[in-house]
Amino acid sequence: MAEKTKLVKKARVGAAGGWGSVRGIVEVYGAEHPVPGVYRTLFQLNKPGGTMCTSCAWGKPAKPGLFEVCENGAKATIWDLTSDRCTPEFFAEHSLADLRSWSDHDLEMQGRLTEPLRYDAGSDRYVRCGWDEAFAGIGAALRRLEPQSVVFYASGRASLETSYLYALFARLYGHNNLPDSSNMCHETTSVSLKEHIGTPVGTCVLDDFEHCDAIFYFGQNPATNSGRFLHPLQKAVRRGCRLIVFNPVIEKGLLEFIDPQNPVEMLTGTGTRLAHQYLQVKAGGDIAAIIGVCKHLLERDEAALQQGKPGILDRAFLEEHCHRSEAFLAQVRATAWEDIEAHSGLSRDDLSQAATVYAEAERVIGVYGMGLTQHVHGSQAIGTLLNLLFLRGNIGRPGAGICPVRGHSNVQGQRTVGISEKPELVPLERLAELFDFEPPREHGLATVDACEAIRAGTVKAFVALGGNFLRAIPEQEAMEQAWVKQELTVSIATKLNRSHLFPGKEAWLLPCLVRSEIDVQASGPQVVTIEDSFSHIHVSSGRHPPASPHLRSELAIVAGMAKATLTPNPRCDWDAWVADYGKVRDLIAATYPEFHDFNARLQTPGGFYRGNPARERRWQTASGKAEFTLPSVLSSLGIGDAPGRYHLITMRSNDQFNTTIYGYSDRLRGLEGSRMVLLMNADDMTAAGLYEGQEVSLVSDAGDETARQVDGLRVTTFALPCGCVGGYYPELNPLIPLWYHDELSKTPAAKGVPVRIQIGGVHGNGRAAAR
Known part of the structure; x- marks a missing residue:
């Protein structure tokens, strides 16, 4: 009954949704032998009078589509309604x-x-x-x-x-x-949002996605974790909204989506290109990236004012509703582009392009997931994202706001x-x-x-x-x-x-x-x-x-x-x-x-809506205003770079809901058959003397006296930033020290775990393994 060990890589991976999503549901259906009538439940899922799906907390529209269920929601329902x-x-x-x-x-x-x-x-x-x-x-x-x-x-x-x-x-x-x-996931949200805007939850409602002009999207994978989000994203992009993605991992669900409920898209295999710009930020590099966007906005704002033109920043909002805005702007001015590029892994030009989209958008939503929350300085990352939204008054009005994407329903x-x-x-x-x-x-x-x-x-x-x-x-x-x-x-x-x-x-x-x-x-x-x-x-x-x-x-x-x-x-x-x-x-x-x-x-x-004071620009904070964050770091990582050290990102597969493993397919990443993999940049593999399919171990590089190790991982080439490796949760959880967590919320920092690679008892950099 041990896990399968043979990994199969697919050279070409299709879009999110489409026939691949249908096949994924059918495979789980065949394995689970669900009770009769499961299709009726799937048809009524997330609709008035029906059952609310247990797979995620995404909103349920007042006017639902023919099917208000995604691949993962269908799998969760079939999993529950097995006849075994x-x-x-x-x-x-x-x-x-x-x-x-x-x-x-x-x-x-x-x-x-x-x-x-x-x-x-x-x-x-x-x-x-x-x-x-x-x-x-x-x-x-x-x-x-x-x-x-x-x-x-x-x-x-x-x-x-x-x-x-x-x-x-x-x-x-x-x-x-x-x-x-x-x-273990979004407590960083509850703590950071409460401190900075006076409410522990996001300010958006589902209708906001019908009116936004841009979405700045950080560290979340909708195709696997909140599939029904792909529909409002697709509709927003089609009407001209621009999606700017910051994520170390290139996720197919943010690149292209084929709507399984659209016969033309299903027959032609042609979907919607989603991301206007996809920025592969380094693990933990979001604070630096956001400050880079803010720095370009400030430079553009000051240039416009010098020319006698209207500024870019919403100074009326900043003056009436915000506390410490000038201190943050001074910090942005003092931060060098060289440091921003080094910590974010992104170029000044790329960040300036993203900032231009932000400046030209009247209404912007900031979306994020555990790529922001599960870091030692995750609270500061969320606060810095709020800073960006504050600069142009994108909190507390229709079509704008902060939108954490929750997991459990x-x-x-x-x-x-x-x-x-x-x-x-x-x-x-x-x-x-x-x-x-x-x-x-x-x-x-x-x-x-x-x-x-x-x-x-x-x-x-x-x-x-x-x-x-x-x-x-x-x-x-x-x-x-x-x-x-x-x-x-x-x-x-x-x-x-x-x-x-x-x-x-x-x-x-x-x-x-x-x-x-x-x-x-x-x-x-x-x-x-x-x-x-x-x-x-x-x-x-x-x-x-x-x-x-x-x-x-x-x-x-x-x-x-x-x-x-x-x-x-x-x-x-x-x-x-x-x-x-x-x-x-x-x-x-x-x-x-x-x-x-x-x-x-x-x-x-x-x-029914229970309300949110921050959406009405009522700030239940210590100052009575929206609080700017003054980040003390440019990286969310608690332990920085060092020779031979990698930063591990743990992630879920396409065939998974939290610790529930439906099967061994990670279709959207082109991986099938095993979960014991180590995803790695090709240049890093060459530098470490590793080859495709080589069996290695990961060991903790947290600097304490505790030995933490996971064996039997197969090295697999994957498009990740240099210095960053990836693998599956929960198999790699043993590498996370209990003390390695967000400073304010104590959320485990699972998106930037310091590790080294061990080969046959010796680390990839040639040093003997600490055991």
Whole structure:
């Protein structure tokens, strides 16, 4: 059951979308043997009255197309609705020690979990148990532990209703240890945007893409990570909007798109050229690149003013709405072009061309993904992008704004309704009033903090609402060794994954419904809600019978654990909340004013907008204005260049959603058959004496005493900047030090990991390997 090892490279890679996308869906369909009626669900996905896709948080339009589903969304839905079942009999045949040799793909290919399971240490197997037994065991264990020694983690798929109750459970129990998946990807966004514009989320709405004149696009791959974004990008480019891309990796989804719903494009194989300019910035070079664009704008502005012409900068906006603009402009003037070019890897001419597009555009959107957030100085990179937008007033008006592209479908919404380790972001006084208790005020543990505490032995229990935490984090080997020393681990899940194979002294595996399944409670069929990246709230309805009669909803499981753990509280009627999710939405509305009339607004086409003060140019910052960043560095990297050192970018394949591996095809990069690859610039390969297909190891070059190494990687020529190498997440996560993270948010810096190449026990530069 080990992973495939034969890599096949394709000389020619087609456009994003098109027949390749259709084939990708068909391949997963054939492998998963989905239940009958899956096509009806795909047809209703992301439409009013249908199911909201679990694969990303992209917006759902009020007037949807014939199909509002992308390749990855279809794969995720088919993956959920497989007819394969992972029953207690499977675990009777396999010990957890045996299963640890299986690949991520093969573990999940066993199908849907069907019954609650308890870990039996004597046989090293999960065994069948009942729900009452599970809740009683979990409750008893949690009551024995100090609340501060317990972590409640949440993946980004759980509904608003479940997320609200999960956060309430944690605080009633006595802690704010509520990390979620955003800690590993977009927490840098939440921290940086909050500091600089007063809101932790983007300012754009879906309609803005119909009015923008230019899009400056940083470190995100829509074809793999948010496929439905390609449609508004294509429409924008067709009407004259210019797309300027900054990315070390040339992604096909930003070069050309063939709309699978357009018969002419499908028949002719002719799509839309997307990027007006594609700039292969060095890993971590975005701050320098943006300052280069700003420097050209300032030079052009000052030249225009000297000639008596109107300036380029929006001085009215800067004077009325911004703080520290002059300090930033002085910093831009003082930054030499030589330093900008060296740190960005881009020429002055290329950056000047990008700046010209920006100057000529009336309305500009800044889009970014984890290429900006997952760096040691990622917060400064986001702040510098905001600076660029501030210069011409591109925040707080239609067709302009900042647009982080989120991953999990409700990861933003979870934060909105209370899943946060930061007590200052939660209306604790309102919770105290509603539920008659004193909420904990101590700052909780985020992901990196939780990992450090588990290794130190101060965290004794970990409850996971979804996800594959152990596979997604840095320092995997060390974390696996520490994980099993915990007193209790609880996993709410739909399929088996690697995290489940490292149980605590007591461990429970609790299977739940997926979003596309019918959820019937005492008051009848239930619906749930999610928040997209544009702060719109959508209702989702399941249509398929549950995979097993033993499954329970995530909300019911959370309520069951809470009832078994907490002292009864007359203000907390867990049974009533499970019976009718509408009562939970009433609680959300009572806690968060922007959710007023929640139940009455459920069926709003395109979702209802909960609002964003920065979009209205109301700056809830320390100064009451939009805050310019004064970057202290020109590179987002925490560890700079050195002879023989490379900066590793981890990435997802086209056949992947986070740690879920659908297959071994990375079609849009021309790679098939293996995930154990090291992508490398051809000139770097020659300089290091490497050849195509050579097997090498990567070792950490972080400068500490910890040995980190990944073996069995095949060197593969790929168009990357010199000094930069690429490989797949999560296979290369062991190379990321736990301490190597964004300075403000502690988001792991997975897009610029310092590494060296080892060949047969010797590094590529000839030095002996540190082991």
